[in-house]
Amino acid sequence: MPPALLLVDDDPDVLLAARLALAELGCPLLEAATPADALQALAEHEVAVVLLDLNFRRGDTDGREGLALLARLQRAQPALVVVVVTAHAGVGLAVQAMQQGAADFVAKPWSNERLRATVRQALALHATRHEAERARRQAAELGQPPAGSAGPREAPHGLIGESSAIAHVRALIDRVAPTDANVLVLGENGTGKELVAAALHRASARADGPLVTVDMGAVPATLFDSELFGHRRGAFTDARSDRVGRIAAADGGTLFLDEIGNLPLALQPRLLAVLERRLVTPVGSDRPLPVDLRVVSATNLRRDTLADERQFRADLLWRLNTVEIHVPPLRQRRQDVPLLAEHFLQLYARKYGRPLRGFSEAAQRAMAAHDWPGNVRALRHAVERAVVVCAGARIGPEDLALAAPARRAADGTSAAEAADDTAPEAANGGGGEDLNLERVERRVVERALALHAWNISLAARELGLSRAALYRRMQRHGL
Ligand SMILES: Nc1ncnc2c1ncn2[C@@H]1O[C@H](COP(=O)(O)OP(=O)(O)OP(=O)(O)O)[C@@H](O)[C@H]1O
Numbered sequence: 123m124p125p126a127l128l129l130v131d132d133d134p135d136v137l138l139a140a141r142l143a144l145a146e147l148g149c150p151l152l153e154a155a156t157p158a159d160a161l162q163a164l165a166e167h168e169v170a171v172v173l174l175d176l177n178f179r180r181g182d183t184d185g186r187e188g189l190a191l192l193a194r195l196q197r198a199q200p201a202l203v204v205v206v207v208t209a210h211a212g213v214g215l216a217v218q219a220m221q222q223g224a225a226d227f228v229a230k231p232w233s234n235e236r237l238r239a240t241v242r243q244a245l246a247l248h249a250t251r252h253e254a255e256r257a258r259r260q261a262a263e264l265g266q267p268p269a270g271s272a273g274p275r276e277a278p279h280g281l282i283g284e285s286s287a288i289a290h291v292r293a294l295i296d297r298v299a300p301t302d303a304n305v306l307v308l309g310e311n312g313t314g315k316e317l318v319a320a321a322l323h324r325a326s327a328r329a330d331g332p333l334v335t336v337d338m339g340a341v342p343a344t345l346f347d348s349e350l351f352g353h354r355r356g357a358f359t360d361a362r363s364d365r366v367g368r369i370a371a372a373d374g375g376t377l378f379l380d381e382i383g384n385l386p387l388a389l390q391p392r393l394l395a396v397l398e399r400r401l402v403t404p405v406g407s408d409r410p411l412p413v414d415l416r417v418v419s420a421t422n423l424r425r426d427t428l429a430d431e432r433q434f435r436a437d438l439l440w441r442l443n444t445v446e447i448h449v450p451p452l453r454q455r456r457q458d459v460p461l462l463a464e465h466f467l468q469l470y471a472r473k474y475g476r477p478l479r480g481f482s483e484a485a486q487r488a489m490a491a492h493d494w495p496g497n498v499r500a501l502r503h504a505v506e507r508a509v510v511v512c513a514g515a516r517i518g519p520e521d522l523a524l525a526a527p528a529r530r531a532a533d534g535t536s537a538a539e540a541a542d543d544t545a546p547e548a549a550n551g552g553g554g555e556d557l558n559l560e561r562v563e564r565r566v567v568e569r570a571l572a573l574h575a576w577n578i579s580l581a582a583r584e585l586g587l588s589r590a591a592l593y594r595r596m597q598r599h600g601l
Contacts, residue, residue: 125170125248126150127241130160130191131207133175136230140173143234144241157191164198170248171241174224175207176215185215189222196223201251203244207232280317282465283458287450291318298445299325304397306382306442307420308428309449311576312499315420316380318447322418323376331375336368339384339579340589346389347405351396357406369402372415381579382442383421383428387435394438417442422577452494452501459489462498466505467517479515488519495576496601507600523600564599567592571601 127147129140132155141151152167154160163169172195176188185208192204206219206227216227225247226240281292298305299322307315316335323333341349348357352367369377379385385393396402397417401410419442421428428434452459463481471478481489485508494500508521567585574580582592595601 123168124149125168125252126152127245128152128154128160128163128167128169128172130154130172131175132156136175140237143232143237147238147241147245149245157187157194160191161194161198164195164202169199169202170252171244172202172204173207173228173241174204176219177209185219189215189219192219192222192224201248203248203251205240205244280321281314282462283455284461285455285457287455288458291447291449294445294447295321295325298322298447300327302326302416303444304417304419304442305445305447306439307418307447307449308425309420309422310451310497311422311578312497313449313451314498315422315449316378318449319376319378319380319418319420323378326376326416328375328416332372333376333378334368334372335378335380337380337579337589339381339583343386343389347392350393351402352404354404354406357404364404367402367404369396369413369415370404370411373413375415377415377417379417379419379442381421382419383423383434384579387433390435390438394435394441397438397441422575452497456490459492459494459501460486462501463489463505466502467509470506470509474509476509476512478509478512478517480517482516482518484519485517485522488522488524492524496571496596497576500596500601503597504600506597560599563595564601567595567599568601571596 127144127149129137129144129151130153131137131140134155137153137155141153144151149170150167152163152169154163160172160174164172174188174192174195176185176192188206192206195202195204204219204224206216206224208216208219208227208229216224216229219227225244228237228240281288281295283289295318305319305322307318309315319335320333323329336350347353348365348367350367350369352365352370355364379393396413399410400413400415402413403410423433425446428439429436452462463486467478467480470476489501489504496503504522504524505517507523508517511523512518512521567581570581570584571578574584578589578592582589585592587595
């Protein structure tokens with residue numbers, strides 16, 4: 123159900139007229155005839171926009187009550203978008219309302235077209251505010267918790283864990299962040315490399331500047347120049363307007379080059395040239411622009427693969443890895459599993475409104491024995507899934523649905539081997555071919571991941587999916 127539009131007026135005829143005019147917008151309409159009704163509607167429903175008649179009490183002409191209600195509505199819900207309605211002579215009042223935070227105004231008698239256009243814009247504004255709020259919450263979740271709310275071992279890096287390995291990573295971040303040194307973050311997929319990059323940015327002198335991420339595995343070679351360097355209008359057929367490239371967008375901040383190991387050899391000199399000269403020339407322009415940025419890059423390739431000049435140019439590597447931070451796989455820091463699991467449990471219990479009492483002992487044992495080939499991301503997905511499906515007060519091993527390789531990994535089989543022989547018979551009780559679409563999909567996703575050593579970009583390419591689409595599937599299957 124989309125959030126509602128609340129109409130506040132004590133004149134039933136005006137309410138009816140507004141209802142008729144706005145019905146075609148397709149969002150739920152609520153009505154309130156008094157301030158108390160309006161505040162109650164706000165408490166009981168998800169409201170995006172309020173259409174508030176400032177002179178909602180008949181005979182009231184100075185709009186005092188309307189303005190007071192405007193303030194109370196905004197206090198109750200800061201993301202709310204309020205459009206005020208005034209009598210035709212009341213433009214001064216409308217201006218006053220807008221100074222107090224109303225987003226727009228409509229004068230009576232209104233034109234239905236204008237009213238609809240205004241409300242449409244208000245709904246769009248609410249969607250933007252809502253999205254910004256969601257992004258803010260997500261950023262907090264990802265490691266920028268609001269002051270005072272972080273757990274003791276979490277702040278300020280957002281990197282949870284008490285293993286000496288993660289303590290070492292945190293100490294390196296502290297030491298390196300204030301310098302302008304380029305940093306290369308190494309580690310398997312899902313170990314937290316992006317969190318490290320974000321932590322470096324936040325703790326640097328560039329924290330007030332932008333942090334711009336480029337997934338080097340996802341930029342098609344044909345769009346590389348335009349995406350990174352930008353283009354001028356008319357530079358090629360589809361260039362209808364100027365476009366700022368990602369590198370210029372990071373000016374004054376940090377450029378995070380994710381999956382740098384996937385940058386084709388042929389394109390590497392282009393990136394190197396920009397990093398060496400600190401000048402970027404948009405496609406179709408002959409004026410290089412100076413850029414001031416710090417580069418953090420990340421890859422899941424092993425150090426020795428990266429050092430192989432047939433894959434990666436030594437001069438580019440040398441530019442990127444002034445400092446290297448290695449984030450170890452979760453199986454090498456198993457002490458972090460309980461803390462991370464507990465953190466994700468609290469996060470998702472809140473998100474899904476499920477007051478769970480923790481993990482059963484068997485679940486804790488299963489998590490401790492698991493190999494976690496997908497690292498922290500897989501743990502996060504497993505706990506989210508468990509929170510959603512758990513029927514009891516505590517999460518059991520069956521809720522976690524750890525993939526077969528995990529359970530076998532505890533007996534010594536490697537995760538990749540086990541992923542490779544996830545037998546269909548296991549799923550359908552031993553006979554015939556298992557054609558259950560969900561299970562087939564899970565197996566295929568698992569195989570692609572195992573085949574590419576959990577390199578998300580390569581597995582996504584193999585499956586013909588975008589990285590985001592693969593992440594969604596991994597999440598659904600608890601991988
Ligand atoms: N130490 C940690 N504390 C809390 N959350 C973590 C930690 N490490 C990873 N995560 C979480 O795990 C998920 C994966 O982390 P992230 O995206 O940083 O990994 P990555 O190594 O960059 O993965 P990829 O190589 O696939 O892009 C994210 O949801 C992140 O918040």
